[in-house]
Amino acid sequence: MAGMFRELRSEVEEAVETALSDLGLPTDDLGVEEPPEDVPAVLASSVAFRLAGEVGAPPPKVAVDIAEEIDATPYDYLESAEPQGPYVNFFVSDAYYAETVAAGRDADYGSLPDTGKDVVVEHTSANPTGPVHVGRARNPILGDSIARLLDFAGNDVERHYYVNDAGRQVAVFTWAYETFEESDLPDPERDRSDYDLVRYYRRGNAYLEDADEEDAAAAEEEIAEIMQGLEAGEEETYERVAVVVDQVLGGMRQSLERLPAEFDEFVKETSFIRGGEADDVVDRLQASEYAVYEDDAWQLDLSPFGFEKNLVFLRSDGTTLYTTRDLAHHEWKFENYDEAVTVLGEDHKLQAEQLDAALEILGNDTSDLRQTFYSWVNLPEGGMSTREGTGVDLDDLLDESVARAREEVEERLDSRIRDDELDEDDIDRIARQVGIGAVRYDIVSKQPTKGITFEWERALDFEAQSAPYVQYVHARCRGILNEAESAGIEAETEISLLDTDAERDLLRVIARFPAVIEEAAEDLEPHAVATYVREFAETFNRFYRECSVLNAEDDDVAAARLGLVEASRHTVANALSVLGIEAPKSM
RNA sequence: GGGCGUGUGGCCUAGCGGAUCAGGGCGAGGGGUUCCUAACCCCUCGAUCGCGGGUUCGAAUCCCGCCACGCCCGCCA
Known part of the structure; x- marks a missing residue:
């Protein structure tokens, strides 16, 4: 199977x-x-x-x-x-084709047998400082697709978002939130917590940049106090920070859910400070042969691992660094899962390699840890920044895409041949499925290592080689299946009647699906599934043109072709599902 | 300066050692609907696969050098 x-x-x-x-x-x-x-x-x-x-x-x-x-x-x-x-x-042999149709007629076609492995996929993990922008959107889309892919390939998958709630950024944010008055801020771009609070963050950063030395120093003191409080395990400080972090994160989650990207767990960085695991990591690193004490700070000499510079793991003031806490975080993953996958921006590559080396020093087997990297999405004029407020918000992109999809649906309504009467709900549904799907496919179909320059027209192209092109094939399958049902045609697994080139080509493409899943999962490359499903759609469309089901020569041929359409529908639906793209019942 | 990544027709992209057509798409031009939805299909135009060497029976794919662009080289995350 x-x-x-x-x-x-x-x-x-x-x-x-x-x-x-x-x-x-x-x-x-x-x-x-x-x-x-x-x-x-x-x-x-x-x-x-x-x-x-x-x-x-x-x-x-x-x-x-x-x-x-x-x-x-x-x-x-x-x-x-x-x-x-x-x-x-x-x-x-004919048995090859016959088994392909038979297997394809199962709703879970393409899925692989249970591996018995628990896999944690950590992705996005964007700092909770403000609304998700398009520059970051590649992470949730890639990460969510990898999670779906691994799940479909037989693994038990959990999705984690690692919340950076212990760094300087959230300290600045907390200070700014407590310091500035709402009446001094511009109106929020949207009525939602992340858009609301990011105003304080931006104001705070601007203040630190522009204020005179004395005022800036005073502010820095307050910020440092917050960081020290976290490190010292002060309950009150955690609560102050959590007020900000939880609100912003709540808003960000709503954006991400639209993609959709949902998480089983939000793991807070501070939990590894509070639980003492970070301190434990420090103790063990200090005892290791790679530990050196220079400039009042504890560091690791990673030159045996090929790194030029030392990795500081304990500051001279006795506080831990991001990487130190992340070490504890990863050891926790190793304890609870068989494999850990992390989706990271290319700017984290060096840090990830150092993390790997440090984990080895701590006695972990890092072969169970796989990191996959992606390049940033930039605007033609440059990068996007939450702090500076430059860039395109993910919500705006999705809204625009859905709006354009709606225009398309309405435009096509007049020339529609099919008399299935789309109602207002259908139009909403299709606009949403197509609009979001187009954005998602545009991102997930490209090799992650390639840089993307965001351009509206290209991202929102609904023509060939896009999500709608593939989704349309699914709608066609559903259309045929529905009509066949009312016509009383029952699908059969009968290969001898499927002997045209178009039919055989389609069978061969369908047969490859599980192998595509296997390889894509092995390499953590969902874009291979995107390429496959596009090829599948092309092949199906040729079959669709040449081999009518409802108007077939006779009932037996119709029944045999219907079996092939069933298998096709499962193939395209499951491939889209792996990519996190909805399969519309009609378009 | 060092490390990592990317470079495929005007634009976007697949392929990453094997079949004298390097696949698709966008774009430009031309066709197709009395027949299961034309967000479709078919034809035409367009590529010395960044440049130069090398390895191989065979290289877009591997190695070396160079060029361009991106990312990184913090007691930031």
């Missing part, structure tokens, strides 16, 4: 290995790969190139010998091996 393609791949690998060893040839590299689109085989091998020297014959001759030696009879899905030039091509 783990996917026909994956089983076929195993069969082919075994068959090639057997044939090679029977021929007395090395089996270390089987060269099994996917052939180009125009080759009708499902898999191919390029071993002949590598073995040509050894055999003393040209690759095409070697390919013939290997193909002849391969015995397909013991296998269910491998039908035959045929040489073509220097390649050996592998063709599949």
Whole structure:
């Protein structure tokens, strides 16, 4: 049940290995790969190139010998091996296609068997200083998609947001919130706690920058007091900070939920100070052979790990640093989960590597920790900053996208052929699904390491190679399924009647889905699923044009095609679900 | 200065050692709807895969050098 393609791949690998060893040839590299689109085989091998020297014959001759030696009879899905030039091509049996339709007709098609692993995915973890802006939006979208992907690949997944509530920023924020008067501030951009409070944060930062030395120093003293209070474990200080943090975070959560990105737990940095775990980390690091005491501060000499500079883990005033607390945080993850995944901006790369080294020093096995990085989303004119108030708020982007999607829906209403009468709720629903989906797909479909420059027109393009393009395929499937039901057509798993190129192409693409999930999950690359689902949609649209279900030659063909549509619907719905994009029942 | 990342047609993007077409999309031009929703499909235009070397039977993909851009090199997070 783990996917026909994956089983076929195993069969082919075994068959090639057997044939090679029977021929007395090395089996270390089987060269099994996917052939180009125009080759009708499902898999191919390029071993002949590598073995040509050894055999003393040209690759095409070697390919013939290997193909002849391969015995397909013991296998269910491998039908035959045929040489073509220097390649050996592998063709599949009807059972391969039949099992694909049968598997695809299960609603959870594509999901992988339970791994039994508990995995924690930490993502976003943006400082609670103000509304989420587009520059940060890649993190929740990527992180949430990775969590969904790992879940679909058979893992038990928890999503965590690590709340930085112990740093200087929140101290500044708390001081500003307690110091400035609302009447001195501009109106909030939205009636929500994060938009409300960020005004104090911005005012506070501006004050620190512009105030004369004496006033600034006085403010700094108050800020330092808050930081010291946190470190000393003063309950009262925690409460003061929490008033600010919890309110801002509450607002930010509402933005994130629109994506949607939801969390199982918000883990506060201060909890590792209060619980004593951070102090414990300090004690153990001080006792390690890498610890040095320089300039009144405790540091780690990480040169054996390839780092030029020392990593300070305890300030000269005796307080801990972000990384120190994060060490305690990660040890806690190791205790409670089998694997930990963290989604971070590229600016945290060095810090993440140092964290890794320090965790090793503390005796942890960091092979269970995987960090994945992404580049920032910038505006054409530069970066975005919460503190300075520059950038596009995520809420504004989503609102704009939904509004444009609504315009599209309304425009298309007139030329609509289908007589299913979309009501006001449908229009709302479609605008939201398409609008949010478009933003999400635009972000999740690109390699995370590539930088993105945010441009309205490009982000909100609903044409081909976008979420709506794929979502439309789902709506088409639902449309066919609904009509078929009223027409009394029952789906069948009947491969012999699905023999056109369009049908076979679609079957082959559907068969690959579980293998795509497997590989994407292994590499933490949801964009591979986005690429796949786009290819799937292209293939489906060709099938849709050429092979009518409701107007098929006869009832048997209609029933067989309906089975294929069912499998298609599950494939596209599940792929979209992994990407966190809704699958509309109509558009 | 050092480290990491990115560089694919006018623009965006996939591929990251294998099939003398490097896939898609946007854009530009031309077609398609008495037939399951045209947010669709088909055709045409357009790429020395940043530059220069090297390894290999084979390189967009690996190695070296260079150039451009981004990020990092705090007792900030």
